[in-house]
């Protein structure tokens with residue numbers, strides 16, 4: 001059974017970023033190859049040049065996929081809240097992927113600013129998807145601030161390192177069994193996404209690993225198959241790990257070889 005994000009079921013647990021593609025055509029083909037549940041779009045990119053913004057927006061609209069605007073590149077609560085308000089006007093949605101970045105080397109979230117911005121935006125009717133760490137207490141505060149979805153990082157944005165803290169991600173999953181959880185950022189290869197799904201995550205958000213691949217279209221398809229495999233594996237009730245060997249072929253007696 002797939003999770004609902006603010007009451008909406010997505011067609012796939014793959015969420016795709018739309019930045020850094022070699023060309024708009026390759027972005028289009030990648031989205032068509034992967035059929036993601038949604039794509040995230042940066043308002044700042046849209047506003048950067050009006051003409052480029054217009055053609056990019058028509059491309060996204062033609063893809064007929066749900067859009068989650070984001071506050072990428074915002075370092076303060078004020079910037080993030082203002083960007084979210086502009087995104088609501090431009091994209092005509094209350095959904096917002098909230099990023100309040102703490103510092104440029106790791107691009108890790110400023111969790112204090114994040115909680116404050118999440119509270120302000122939730123009170124104003126936004127459905128907030130917060131980009132956060134795997135910290136349980138921060139997650140509690142985000143829920144108390146009105147968030148009904150959490151997006152913990154796998155690793156720093158663009159690093160491709162995968163799931164840096166499997167223990168923390170597992171603990172978060174166990175602590176919030178009913179909350180839709182999305183691993184966002186740092187995923188490098190499809191096996192990382194598959195692992196996130198096997199851990200019980202409801203979705204993964206991926207940008208750099210697809211856009212930056214030698215063949216983004218094929219990689220998009222590979223990620224789509226990986227998340228599907230992860231969902232199937234979970235539904236199939238995987239075996240428990242054991243410390244000791246257990247013969248997989250039971251034998252009776254000994255072979256008579258002479």
Ligand SMILES: CC(=O)[C@@H](O)[C@H](O)COP(=O)(O)O
Pocket residue numbers: 017018019040070072156157158159160184185186187205206207208209
């Ligand atoms: C586009 C977007 O939302 C990114 O901020 C996101 O966190 C993805 O990170 P990767 O580029 O590491 O996949």
